[in-house]
Every structure is written in C-alpha cells, then in structure tokens.
Amino acid sequence: MSTQIAKAIVDGILTGGVYALMAAGLTLIFGVMEIINIAQGILVVLGAYLSYVLQVHLGIDPFIGLFFTIPIMFLLGVGIEWVFIRRLRPQNRTALSILVTFAVAIVIEGLLTLFFSADLRTLNAWYIDESVHVFGFYLPYIYLFGFGLAVVLLGALYLFLYRTRTGFSIRASVQNRTGAELIGIDINRVSAITFGIGVGVTAAGGMVFGATNSFNPNSGYDLISRLLVIVVLGGLGSVGGALIAAVAAIVIEDVTAVVWSPVWASTMFFGVLILVLLIRPNGLFGQQAARAQ
Amino acid sequence: MRKPIAARSVQAVAVVSLAALALTACASSSKGSAGSSASSGSSGGPPITIGVSLSLTGDFSADGKAFQQGYELWANETNAHGGLLGRQVKLNIVNDASSPVQVATNYQKLISVDHVDLVFGPFSTLLTKAASQVVARYGYAFVEGAGGGPSVFTSGLTNVFDVSLPVVNNLVSFANWLAAMPAGTRPQTAAYATQDDPFTAPQLDKARTILEAAGIKTVYNKVYPSETTDYGPIAAGIISSNADVVLAGTLLPDISAFVKQFVQQNYNPKALIATAGPDQGAQFVQNVGAAHTEGIMVPNEWYPTATTPGNQDMVAAYIKAYGGTPQDISSDVPEGYAVGEVTAQAVKNINSLDQTKLIAELHKGTYQTVQGPVKFDSTGQNTLAFSYVFQWQKQALIPYQPDSSQMLQPVPPATEAVLYPKPAW
Numbered sequence: 001m002s003t004q005i006a007k008a009i010v011d012g013i014l015t016g017g018v019y020a021l022m023a024a025g026l027t028l029i030f031g032v033m034e035i036i037n038i039a040q041g042i043l044v045v046l047g048a049y050l051s052y053v054l055q056v057h058l059g060i061d062p063f064i065g066l067f068f069t070i071p072i073m074f075l076l077g078v079g080i081e082w083v084f085i086r087r088l089r090p091q092n093r094t095a096l097s098i099l100v101t102f103a104v105a106i107v108i109e110g111l112l113t114l115f116f117s118a119d120l121r122t123l124n125a126w127y128i129d130e131s132v133h134v135f136g137f138y139l140p141y142i143y144l145f146g147f148g149l150a151v152v153l154l155g156a157l158y159l160f161l162y163r164t165r166t167g168f169s170i171r172a173s174v175q176n177r178t179g180a181e182l183i184g185i186d187i188n189r190v191s192a193i194t195f196g197i198g199v200g201v202t203a204a205g206g207m208v209f210g211a212t213n214s215f216n217p218n219s220g221y222d223l224i225s226r227l228l229v230i231v232v233l234g235g236l237g238s239v240g241g242a243l244i245a246a247v248a249a250i251v252i253e254d255v256t257a258v259v260w261s262p263v264w265a266s267t268m269f270f271g272v273l274i275l276v277l278l279i280r281p282n283g284l285f286g287q288q289a290a291r292a293q
Numbered sequence: 294m295r296k297p298i299a300a301r302s303v304q305a306v307a308v309v310s311l312a313a314l315a316l317t318a319c320a321s322s323s324k325g326s327a328g329s330s331a332s333s334g335s336s337g338g339p340p341i342t343i344g345v346s347l348s349l350t351g352d353f354s355a356d357g358k359a360f361q362q363g364y365e366l367w368a369n370e371t372n373a374h375g376g377l378l379g380r381q382v383k384l385n386i387v388n389d390a391s392s393p394v395q396v397a398t399n400y401q402k403l404i405s406v407d408h409v410d411l412v413f414g415p416f417s418t419l420l421t422k423a424a425s426q427v428v429a430r431y432g433y434a435f436v437e438g439a440g441g442g443p444s445v446f447t448s449g450l451t452n453v454f455d456v457s458l459p460v461v462n463n464l465v466s467f468a469n470w471l472a473a474m475p476a477g478t479r480p481q482t483a484a485y486a487t488q489d490d491p492f493t494a495p496q497l498d499k500a501r502t503i504l505e506a507a508g509i510k511t512v513y514n515k516v517y518p519s520e521t522t523d524y525g526p527i528a529a530g531i532i533s534s535n536a537d538v539v540l541a542g543t544l545l546p547d548i549s550a551f552v553k554q555f556v557q558q559n560y561n562p563k564a565l566i567a568t569a570g571p572d573q574g575a576q577f578v579q580n581v582g583a584a585h586t587e588g589i590m591v592p593n594e595w596y597p598t599a600t601t602p603g604n605q606d607m608v609a610a611y612i613k614a615y616g617g618t619p620q621d622i623s624s625d626v627p628e629g630y631a632v633g634e635v636t637a638q639a640v641k642n643i644n645s646l647d648q649t650k651l652i653a654e655l656h657k658g659t660y661q662t663v664q665g666p667v668k669f670d671s672t673g674q675n676t677l678a679f680s681y682v683f684q685w686q687k688q689a690l691i692p693y694q695p696d697s698s699q700m701l702q703p704v705p706p707a708t709e710a711v712l713y714p715k716p717a718w
Contacts, residue, residue, distance in 0.1 A: 004533045011525055118354030120545055122580050129582065129718075131557045140557040213522075214549045214580045218350050222522040250523075257526030258533075262517040263489075265526060 001259075003136070008258045010137055012251030017147030018212060020246035022205030022223065023230040024154055024239050025077075025198030031237020032174050032194040035085055035097040039105035041224030043199055046108055047073060047206020048215050052121050062123050062207050063145070069203040077199025078192045080104060085195065086188060105220065112217035120214040128211050146208040150243065153204055157197070157239055170194055174237060229273050234284055241285030248272070248284075337379030341646065343368075343636075344385045344403030345413045346424065351391025352519070355545050355576055356416045356569075356625050360439065361386060363629020364413060366610050367637075377637050378644065385409055393423035400424045404431045410646050413632050416625065418442030418460070418492040425453045434651040436636045438628030442491035446672040454655050456631040456667050458678035460492055460568075463592040464500035464540065466695050467566050467682050471538060472507030473699035478713075480537030480563055484513035486527050486551075487542025493568045496592075497542045512536050521547070528554035538564040545570040549580040556585055556718045563714035566590040571685060575621035578688065586685040588715030594678050595627045595664045596692045598706065603634070604663040620689050631662035684711055 026040040037043075047069060054065040084104060088096045127141035161167040172180040173190050181187050209215065209223075230249060234241030252272050257265035276284060345364060348357030364384055372381050385407060389396035396415050403409050404427075412428055414421050414437020421440025428435040429450045437453065441460035445453060471480060483504050487493045494516065505511060513534035517527055528551050531539055539562045541548055548570030555561075571577050571591035578586055595601075597608050597619035607630055608619050638661075639654045640646060659677075660667040666677040681692040682701055691709050693701035701711045 004529070007529055007533070008526060011529060015523070015525060113350065118350060118358050119576055120355050120549070120580055122549070124582060129553070129556045129585070131559065133559075138558045142557075212553075214546050216354060218352070218354055222520075226522075253523070254526045254529070258530060262515055262521065262527050262530075265523075266518065266521070 004258045005255055007137060008254040009251055010139070011143075012254040013247050014139070014143035014147050015212075015254070016247030016250040017150040017243070018143070018205070018208045019226065019230055019250060020243040021146070021150040021153065021208060022202065023227045023234075023242045023246055024150075024157065024205070025200070025202040026227055027231040027234060027237055027242045028157070028201070028239055029195055029198040030231065032170055033085070033191050034094050035195075036094060036101065036228075037198070038098055038101040038224060039080075039108065040202065040227055041220035041222070042105040042108045042112075042217075043073070043202045043220075044206040044209050044223055044227075045215055045217065045220045046076075046112065047203040048123070048210025048219075049112060049116060049121070049206075050203065051123055051207040051210055055123060055125075062125060062211055063149075066204055066207060069207065070200045073203035073206075074196040074200035077196035080199070081192045081195035086191065105224075109217045109220060116217065118216050118218065120216050121210070122214045123207070123211040125211065142208070142211050146212070149204055149208065153201055154239055154243055157201065160197075161239075166190075166193060226269070229270060232283055233273050233276055235282055235286035238283070238285040241283060245284055337376060337381075340381040340383040341377055341411065342383050342385050342407070342409045343411045343413055344387075344400065344407060344409035346387050346389040346396045346399035346403070346415045346420070348391040348416050348420065349386075349388040351389075352546075353391040353416050353420070353544070355573065356439070356623070357391070359573070359623035359625035360416050360629040362611070362615065362623075363438075363626040363631075364633060366607060366614065366626070367630045367633030369614075370606070370610060371633065371637060377640060378646070389415060389420060391417075391420070393420055396420040396424045397427045400427045404428070404433060411636060411640075413629075413636070414438060414440055414455075417490075418445055419490065421445050421453070421455075422448070422491065425450055428452060432652075433648050434636075434639075434655055436632050436639075436655070438632045439625065441674075443495050444491045446674055451656075451671075451673070452652050453673040454635070454669050455674055456635050456660075456662060457628050457664065457675065458592075458594045458680050459674045461495045461499055463496045463568060463680050464566065465503065466680055466693075466699075466701070467540075467564075467590065467592065468500040468503035469695060469699040470682070470701050471509065471564065472503055479507070480509055482510050482512045482534070482536045483538045483540060484531045484534045484536035484562075485511065485540050485542070486513070486515050486517065486531055487568075488519045488521075488544070488547065489516050490519050490542065493542030493544075496568050497540055500540055509538075524550035525554065527551075528558075531555075532558050532560040535560075536562060538562055539566070541565070541567040541570075543567045543570050545573050545576060545580065549577070552581040552585055552589070556582075559718070561715065561717045564588075564590065565715055566592070566682075568592070572624040572683065572690070574623045575617055576623070578621075583688055585718055586688060588684060588686070588712045590682055590684045591690075592680050593624045593683055593692075594680055595624055596681065596683065596690060596704070597622055599663070599665075599692075601663050601665050602661045607663050627663045631664045631667070634662045635660045635667055682711075686712060 022044045029035050029037050050069040051062045051065050054060040084100050131138035131140045169185045169190050230246045234245030253265045253269040256268040368382050387399045389399050416439045418440045421437050422445050429452045435453045438457050441455050443461050485497050487497045548567040571589050572593050643650045643654045667675050668677045670676050683690045691707045692704040696702050
C-alpha cells in the first residue's frame, strides 16, 4: 500500500503540472481582466487539435509544433478579446463574460465537430509510450516533459510579469485598473495582450493534454470544471498558486483513489476546494497575496 | 441617436449568442439532417420517416457516429432496392448529447410532434432504458441494437427488441476459456475495473463469478463513475495488483487510457479483455497505437468477414461510403444496420406500419441480419445471438469460438491460434 501511495503522489505531481499548464491562462485572464473564461476547456482541446493537425499532416513533433500553435492561439486570444470581451460594459463585465465566453466555447466546439467529427483522437510520439525507470517507478517521459514545460512556461510568464515593462503594466492593471489608466497605461492593449498570453499558454496545455488523453470536441466540458477549481483553489490571478493548487488537488485525488476508492476521488478533488475556501476565502495565494508579490 | 453603451453591449451579447446557437445547430444537427437518407418521394407515396435519437456529441459520440453510419447504410441500401412497402425511407436523426434526459425528450418529440412512422433505438443501455419508457407510452415498437444490459428487460415492457447479443453473457466464453485451462497454464489472479454502467458492470460480475469458482483470485475490483476523466489512479491500481489477467468494463476512452498507462508502466497481463473499445476499429488503433493492439481481446457477435446474409454487401457499401478497410469498421455499424433489417423484415411480413401488429410480429418472427439470426424472447432479448471472442493480431480482429472443452478456436476462414499469454507491449 505504501508503494501505491508513493506512486500516486508521484503521478499526482506530474499530472498536476499538466493541469497547471491548462489553468495558467485562466487565472491570468481573471487576475488582470476579471473575466471568467468559460471557453478555457475548449481552448485546451483546440490546442490539442492544432498539435494533432501539425503532427498528422505536416509530421511536426508536438513539442516543436508549439512554436506554431502558441502564436496562433495568442492571436486567437487577442481576437476574442477585441471582438467579444472589449464590448462588455465594465460594470457587468464579470457576469457577462460567463455568457459570452460560453458562447465562444460553443462556437469553437461546433467548428471542431464540423471539421473533425466526434472521433476520439490522440497525439502519438515515442515519448508518449515510453518511461524512465527510477527507484522502482516507471515515470512516463510525456509527463516529465509536460511537467518541465509547465515549469519553464510558468517561469517565463513570471519573468514576463515581473521583469518587463508590459508585465509591469499588466500588474498595475491588476492592482488598480483606474489608477493604471490615469498614469497612461493603455488598458485595452494590456487586456488584449493578457488574453492573448492566457490563450497562448493554453496551447501548450492542450498539446500535453492531447498527448496524455484521447480527446474529441466534447472533451472541453470535462476539463472546465476542474480548471475552475484549480484557479479558485490557487487564488484567482496567481499563476504560481495555480501550479501549487493543481499539484495538491491531483495528488489528493490520486491518493484517495488508491487508499479509499475511485468513486470518492473526484469528490475529494472538489472537497479540498471547499475546505480551503473555508479557511482562506481568497484561495491559497489569492489576489491579495498576489498583489503583495 | 446613438444607442447607449449598455444597449450596444446587450446587442453584442445577443448576436454572439444567436451565432453560437446557429452554429451549434449546424454542427450538431447537420449530421442529423445530413443523416436523413435520400428520399425523392417515390411513386409509392410519401417517405416512411424513421425517428432516431443518437449520441452525436457527449461521452458516447464515437459510438453514436458509428450507429449513424449503420442506420444510413441500411437506409441507402433499402432505398436503392425500392424502399420499404414501395416507399422510400427517411431517417430523422436528432442528437441526444449522450444524455438520458435528452434522449427521452427526443423520442417524445419524434413521436408526438414529428409523427414518425417508426423509431430506431439509441446507443447504449443507459439511453435505451431511458427512452424505452417514453416509446412504450406511445405504443411504438422499439427495435434497438445497443441496449443489451439486463436492466432494459426487467421493466416489464413488451415493445423493446434488442437485435444484438444480451450483454450479460458477453464475457462468458472468455471466462470459461480461462477457467478450463490446465492448472499449470491457468492464471492465478484477475483484476476487474468497470464503469458504473448498466452495460459493462453486469458482464464483469458474471465473468468474475466464473473465474472465482475456478480458483482465480480477485486481486483488484473497482467500479468507477462513468463521468471519470482521469483514469490514472484506476490504471495504477490494476498495475499495482500485478494481476495475471485484466477484465475491463470500458468504452473506448477508458480502455485507451488504460492501455496507454499499461504501456508506460511496462505492465504486461497475460490476457486483457475489454467489454467495448477494442471493437471500434480504426479509432481504437489510432488511440492506442497500432503496435499496442496485439493480443487485446473484446467480445462481439460480428466480424467483417462473416458470411451472414448481406454482410459482405454491407462491408463493401461501408468502404465505398467511408473508405478504409473492413478492419476499420466499428462493431456498432452492423448493430445499427441489423436494427433496420429486422424492422424492415417485420414490416414486410405484416405489410403494415401498424405498431401493435408490428410488436406482435416481432415477438414471433425469426429474422436474418448481418449479425446473424434474430429471434426475440418474451422480454425482447435475442435468443439466437452468439458471442465470439475477438483478439487483435497483426492489426486485424480474429474471431474465436469455444470448442467442446471451452478452448478458443479460430472461426474459419481464420486459422491463427489465440495468443496466450498476450505478447509484451
């Protein structure tokens, strides 16, 4: 049993990295724009499909393909922000964003169904099937690479937010939107870039998701509830919090499945959220803490 | 006068929402409307409309699509040969999104609003059970091909007819084969993992009874919610048990995830069988990788090279319509096709679309289909269905049937011996 628990912890850490990659964009967008992007799940799936197309039709490795899919998704994110989000009235932005992004999700799902049908797909590569044997555990390369990608991208995101002028503008907008406008920050440009970055990072999450799961256009619904839990648990707006929350939640879920039952694993996943919010209503690293970073 | 900002925002939201709804209608219903077979309104009268609810989206979408192919192939074949009762047939397919609530609503609308002449069943025991009550309320015959779980036939309904194998016995041939092995070869331990689904769970329960009676110890036995998306912990549990054989109550998504995990963790059971998933042809191969299909088993009552009446024509028609090879054909396709065949034969026998007469005819007739002969007992289960055990070998599904000593023998013209133990990944 102890070996099984240890295995569950290791698997949970690696899988948590994948979920952090998928959730990072969601928390960033909310932190800056107070937009709840319900389309995040389908955007992950879209990222998976983009990687799939590049691999199947052009023979491009999924990781190499990120050099194409991330910019494509960035531009898509900028486009979504400009066409749909910017038109929302600031007073009702958060509430209306749920409806608008849900509509965007339905449109994207419809288009994916039109082009790809409901057939299940998955990405294929040598590192998806093979593992490295370490201390009695088989660690799949794809999860190791995915976790590494999560650390690199989230680290890069952190550097961008804290070491670049645009990053300062974004953080200023998080702290005080009106104040940021008053000192000459172009909020519309900041919002567009933020949404673009949020969706661009999701391309990476989508690629890893597509490599570790079978997916079709309907797969987004299963994802969005879990991603929302992760970003709320980690603290809305905290990218680092999303990583820690993802790892913690998935580890708890996996250990529960081993020690108790898979039936209760999902319940524990959501139960952790309730427990944390009772103690820390802003999540583990809520916006108050993020502003203090 | 320029509209206030609030009004413009509401307008934008309304436009987006309408666009989303329209595109959704196009995406999810286009297959429905496109799925309607060609109906030129022959000289025999208006077309016979057949209402069908299928899972074109949602958890069952892969199977729903295959069923649609089966129904459409049958409809096209029927219309090419003059239709039914001299009238063309037209399918009215609507999407239930794999939802038990939606499927019931769909059949209610198809019958009471659209006034279809006939109805065909949806995919899965779960949805068939939900829909059968509604269909029975209107007195329609409910011929279906994918609702074989025991719970479908314990409601006291007399209008449900399953043309396929009663699923509870799907794994019996496999279990008897293992149980009958000599002591030195017989596996010692078994792991069971199934969705909490009325299709998968009864099969594993029955197989476990047989194997435990033969002394094969159960070292892992878990039921997981059908809504599960992360199969990692379950796969990890099976792997940790180090069971000699694995019986999985799955559909395509979960068996694909299990196989991936087994490959990654270098876990090689001596035998691996799944209730469904490996029977999905090209989709299964694409999802697990061609190299990883070797030795995986699945029960079924149909195979592409079967010499049942009309099967070769159906296979040829499938390839002409959808491409690929016979091995790419999902087993859902002949199930859907057989539903059409049985319904058509019964309608022709009574020369009428009267539902009461149709139900009476279905209870007494014997029918020939691409899946083999069909005869229904009083509960609507097919008493003549037979379950083969299929094994993937060299990217082809080879059918096996038990001999007098329960050993699995290839069904001619196949000659390949069953692989046991399963080759390592």
